[in-house]
Amino acid sequence: MKNINKLLGLATILTTIFLQGCGGGGSNNVTSPTIPNSKKNIYVLGSSTFEYMNPALTSISQEYNYNLINYAKGxxxxxxxxxxxxxxxGTVKFKNTQLINDSKNYVIADWPLDFSLKTFDVEINNIKGHMGIDQNGYYFIPNNAYNTNTEANIAYPIHSIFPKIDRNxxxxxxxxxxxxxxxxxILGSTEYVLNKSNECINWIDQNLTHNIIVVGFFxxxxxxxxxxEKVNxxxxxLSQKYTTRFFDLKNYMNSNDIWQDTHISPTSADLLNQKNQVMPITLSKDAVHVNEQTNIAISKKLILFLYNKFK
Structure with missing residues (x-):
């Protein structure tokens, strides 16, 4: 019995060595990237494009030993x-001077009204809670505001409670x-989008991390x-300003690579749409979003782009 166990153990070792040498049965011509040993966090800021991309982006990130934290909100x-x-x-004025704990306390905010705002943690007047929005407007839900009064005419600054970011x-x-x-x-002008984007990216660079990938639009x-014209x-x-850190999503969507990477055969209408800077129907989920095959292709391209920049 001992001899049989030794033979089985030897067979297991030889099989493992064989598979490692053959790349698990893959082609010897395919080279894989050197995956980092320690996990690196990737944070995403965006809207529905990246919210819908989350499953594919998370899966591809894990292959590179990245931990994806997606704050994108449609x-x-x-x-x-x-x-x-x-x-x-951002500052807020409370509509009622008595704060009610664990309830929506409505406020008048000094930033643009956004009914798609994703609830986030804040501190206002030394009180921690959540900032959100519903059909009645912006509100603050305090965690510990028992018997707390506010001044009606004071604009209280809000302080975002954002997790500590590793500089890497x-x-x-x-x-x-x-x-x-x-x-x-105003809010939809190219001037506004560029000015505010640069302001936000500059803040991230100075306060959180220098490692930033700026993704363009289709x-x-x-x-x-x-x-x-606005997208162009x-x-x-953005391309001129961020050069090698700019990921040209529209250019990728208009290239032949997208068809090879999605394994989709384009129609003549798709090719015409690419020429006319229109999102091809075959790549789309709806008028402004791509389908899952395209999400996967974009995720692979983007994460490889990121990997090559920040090895």
Whole structure:
């Protein structure tokens, strides 16, 4: 019996060595990246493009030993994204002077109204709680505000309670898609999106991490000429400013690579749409979002791009 066990053990070792030498049965011509030994955190700021991409992005990140923390929220505007992490200031005036614990205390805020705001942790007047929004407007839910009064005419600064970031972490930012898609002449202008994006990215660089990937925008399946021009202006400016840290999503969506990476055969209409800077129907989930095959392809391309920048 002992001899049999020894033979089985030897067979196991030889099999393991064989599989390692053959790359688990894969081609010897395929080279895999050297995966970092320690996990690196990747934070994502964006809207529905990256919220819907979360399953694919999380899966691909894990292959590189990255830990993905996704703060993307569908419909959210640029200011809200950056307010959450503490990059932008904000003040509130309480509508009622008596705060009610664990309840919605409605406020008048000094930042743009955003009904898609993702609830986040804040501290106001030394009281910790949550900032959110519903059909009645912005509200603050305090955690420990028993018998606490506020002054009606005082604008209280809000302080975002954002987790401590390791300087080795990476931020992926895609800021302002819903601003560009909207009709607000100020909040939806290229000037506003570029100025606020640069302000937010600069704050991240100075206060959180230097490791930042700036992702550009694609259009939609039925874009107006105005939207195409706005996307081109923003992409061009971001590309010039952030150079090797800019991930040109629109360029990838308009390339032949996207068809190879998704294993989708384009129609003649798809190829015409690419030429006209329109999102191909075959790659889309709806008018402004891509399907899961495309999410997977983008995630692979983006994480490899990030890996090559911050090995």
């Amino acid at each position: 419909g959210e505007f640029l200011y809200s994204m950056c307010l959450r992490i503490g990059a932008f200031p 972490s990476v931020f992926i930012v895609n800021l302002g898609k819903n601003n560009l898609l909207g009709n607000d002449p 259009t939609s399946t039925q874009p107006t000429q105005e939207l195409i 202006i923003v992409n061009s400016n």
